[in-house]
Amino acid sequence: MTDVIRRRPRQADVAALAGVSQATVSTALGTSPARASLSASTLERVALAARTLGYVPDPVARRLAAQSTDLLGVYTFTDAFPVEVRDSYYPFLVGIERSAARLGYDLLLFTGTSSSRGGEAVQKVRLADGCLFLGRHVPEEQLQQLLDAGYPVVYVGRRTELGGRLSYVGADYVAGAAQVVDHLAGLGHTALLYVRGTDDAVASADREEGFWRAVAAAGLRGQVQRAYASSIDARALQSWRASGVTAVVTEENDANDLLAALLAAADDADVAVPQEMSLAVLGESGGVETAPRVTGFALPRQQMGEDAAALLVDLVTGRRTGPVQELLVPSLLVGETTGPPPPA
Amino acid sequence: MTDVIRRRPRQADVAALAGVSQATVSTALGTSPARASLSASTLERVALAARTLGYVPDPVARRLAAQSTDLLGVYTFTDAFPVEVRDSYYPFLVGIERSAARLGYDLLLFTGTSSSRGGEAVQKVRLADGCLFLGRHVPEEQLQQLLDAGYPVVYVGRRTELGGRLSYVGADYVAGAAQVVDHLAGLGHTALLYVRGTDDAVASADREEGFWRAVAAAGLRGQVQRAYASSIDARALQSWRASGVTAVVTEENDANDLLAALLAAADDADVAVPQEMSLAVLGESGGVETAPRVTGFALPRQQMGEDAAALLVDLVTGRRTGPVQELLVPSLLVGETTGPPPPA
DNA sequence: CGGTGAGTCTGATGCGTATCAGCAACGCTG
DNA sequence: CAGCGTTGCTGATACGCATCAGACTCACCG
Structure with missing residues (x-):
């Protein structure tokens, strides 16, 4: 009598039941080309034995031997x-x-x-x-x-x-930024300001590149300014307007919320958005609860x-x-x- | 010259470098009690060799041998x-x-x-x-x-x-249901109706049990009725009121929204909730967007x-x-x- | 009838680790 | 010095599977 509390059945058990070798079981149950050279009757016997015993391959062993775990x-x-x-x-x-x-x-x-x-x-x-x-x-x-x-x-x-x-x-991001700029150009804006954070992340650089490319392609006037959220206030906004800027774009920036700062500054300065000044973000505008839905672009996450x-x-x-x-x-x-x- | 494009280093490599056997490396790097019986100098040599080679244990092999993967x-x-x-x-x-x-x-x-x-x-x-x-x-x-x-x-x-x-x-769910019933009892309700779906899920049975237990404990009048959402209408609601019911509780039920049916029926029948009739759910009231926040209980998911x-x-x-x-x-x-x- | 090849299957081996029985060397006791 | 326990390490083996070089059988050809 074999031990009743047998562990999980392995290929060896299937092999014994089917009257073949462990190697044959491995081949029969696998997908290797060698499988083609097994007789139909053997394949059947092995399959039956495997089903009878409830055999399931051990993924760990499979990986160790074959380097693949799915x-x-x-x-x-x-x-x-x-x-x-x-x-x-x-x-x-x-x-x-x-x-x-x-x-x-x-x-x-x-x-x-x-x-x-x-x-x-x-x-x-x-x-x-x-x-x-x-x-x-x-x-x-x-x-x-x-x-x-x-x-x-x-x-x-x-x-x-x-x-x-x-x-x-x-x-x-380059393409995304360009889309936003093109959108603004299409609306008739000619002087844009891009306010970006002060870090040098790849994405930031890409956005700036997209900004410049689109600005150039559309024949607009553009300028870039680096800023901390804390340095953006009503006065800054007014001075931008005075210099002819009609649209400000910024980057989304979790650590340092430039967008929120801009909205607040506009509010402070009594500048109506978008009537007097358009505002867009080169990315997504944070939370759902943002008061106005800010123009920007969505990553196809x-x-x-x-x-x-x-x-x-x-x-x-x-x-x-x-x-x-x-x-x-x-x-x-x-x-x-x-x-x-x-x-x- | 050993092959330069050597695969990941294994314990055997570490062993060779440290001048010990693979078994010793396994022991030295592991946490088994046997580790205590290795000399300090050996432990050190092995550790150094492992670090030098950048040895990292293969999780797959470890599992195959030790039946544990974390x-x-x-x-x-x-x-x-x-x-x-x-x-x-x-x-x-x-x-x-x-x-x-x-x-x-x-x-x-x-x-x-x-x-x-x-x-x-x-x-x-x-x-x-x-x-x-x-x-x-x-x-x-x-x-x-x-x-x-x-x-x-x-x-x-x-x-x-x-x-x-x-x-x-x-x-x-028993305790949860009891909490809701107790809440109603505390407000002064004495006649409760529990409208439940028609399936026999474990959770449903538990809620019903909680309902009965709390009703009994609080000395209230209670009754249970099984219903499909489609069978709940203004007429049903009025008849319940006529029979003295002042509070209706139901179960949350994704497939068959009893709660929504009840709210709709109350609206149809011009019955003010909660002024004329209280309503609670033995569970959570589905989405956030539900118009009124319905009394119920939250699973500590x-x-x-x-x-x-x-x-x-x-x-x-x-x-x-x-x-x-x-x-x-x-x-x-x-x-x-x-x-x-x-x-x- | 020896030889060849196709068709089937198996034995042996490796994957990288953990574990355990056991060996060698050494000191200690009587 | 025989006997014994300790300390420190190693050889062998198992884990479950995939793979590959053969081995064996049988039909078929020259």
Whole structure:
């Protein structure tokens, strides 16, 4: 009598029942080309035995032997499930999950905070076939190691670190900025001011580039000014108006809310938006509860997630190779803060 | 010359560099008690070698050998990241992630939809040390197999399937219902009507039990009626009033919105809520956009998630054993639909 | 009848780690 | 010096699967 409290059945058990070798079971149940050279009757017997025993392959062993788990890692540097539901990461995850599910992959969720052993923790993602990263943070050394080992990694969001070796699916801020500027040009504005924050993030630079390009293309007058939210007040606004500016665009900026400062300044200065001054943001206007719906552009977040996951799968399967970098074009959001310029 | 494009370093490489055996490296780098019997100098040499080579343990191999991955599975039968952000599962996930992170576990996310091979798919969770399930669906056969193998499973939500062998962290609907009834009793109501749906879900039965218990404890008159949303109209409402009922409670019910039907009926019958008739729900009143904030109780969803994950970890580590069943008490939500009964 | 090839299947091996029995060297006791 | 316990390490093995180089059988051809 064999032990009744047998652990999970393994291929060896199936093999015994079917009267074949473990190797044959592996072949019969797998998808390798070798499968074609097994007789129909053997395939059938193995399948039957497997069903009878309720055999299910052990994904861990499978991975150890074959280097593949049908798992995609998702590494976030903040909680993946933010309490702030409006959190901007969320739509990425929705997209990622969709794509993964469609392609038959499951998700391995790492939170930077968890195994807080800092650096080393990232290596744990190797349990998955490949890994998506999202978040501002870029652990260069760790990524370096992963890349060197040929481990597939895709960032959600444009990342220029590591000399372009990183694959990513990002948003085309240049195009987004251009859309906003074009929108203003279409309304008849000719003198624009772009107020941007003082940091040097990639996205910021892209937005500025988009601003300049569109300004040039449309033959407008434009200028850029860097500012802290605290330095934007009624007086500044008045001086801009005096210099002929009819529309101000700014960047969304969580840390340092330029947009809110501009709205407040307009209010202070009794400048009606958009009648006397148009206002737009090169990005999305934060929360839903923002009083006026501000003109700007929306990142195709869910689509970015989907594309990133799909790209990762391609890298994993080898359908695509090398660093692949993809930019998706945002869509213009026309809000209530832009209108034709005031009559001269 | 050894091959330069060497794969990730393994313990064998560290061992060679440190001049010890692979077994020693495993012991030195691990946490087993055997570690104590290694000399300080050896520990040091191994640690140095590991650091030099940038050795990182392979989570897969570790799991295969040691049956432990520091991973918790999360199995949902719908998308884990619902597009409907208001989705009721979401807070569970927030709690789960928190707990997991705090306890040093990462999350393995399975969506019932992904590996759609139906039943067998559930077995994939074995990659994790234990698994949380959420969703109405209960794949009994599959769970049976997992339980029989001693695999730790915890449901989020009370589940009475499998003869009580399932561990869960649920909401105490009995207590929740009692809170609502007590609230009404405190306001002076003496005749209550509980309108419930027609299904026989566990939660429904619990609510009804809570209703009866609290009614008995408070010495009130109560009655229960089963109904479809479509059968609730102005006439029904009037007849209830005629029979002396001053407060109606119902259950939240996504499929068959009794609550909405009641509100509509009150409107039709020109019965003012809560002046002429109080209305409460034994659960949460659906969306945020519900016109009046309906009195009811809130499930401590996030807490349930946290507790469930914590429980699972206890089961995994063996700190607790056997089926553990936990109920958390909801908190009363006093809304705008309950008030004192009309003067007789 | 020896030889060739196609069709089927198996034994052996590796993946990277954890664990355990056991070995060698050493000091100590009687 | 025989006997014994300690300390510090290693060899062997298991975990469950995939893969590959053969081995074996049988039909068929020259």
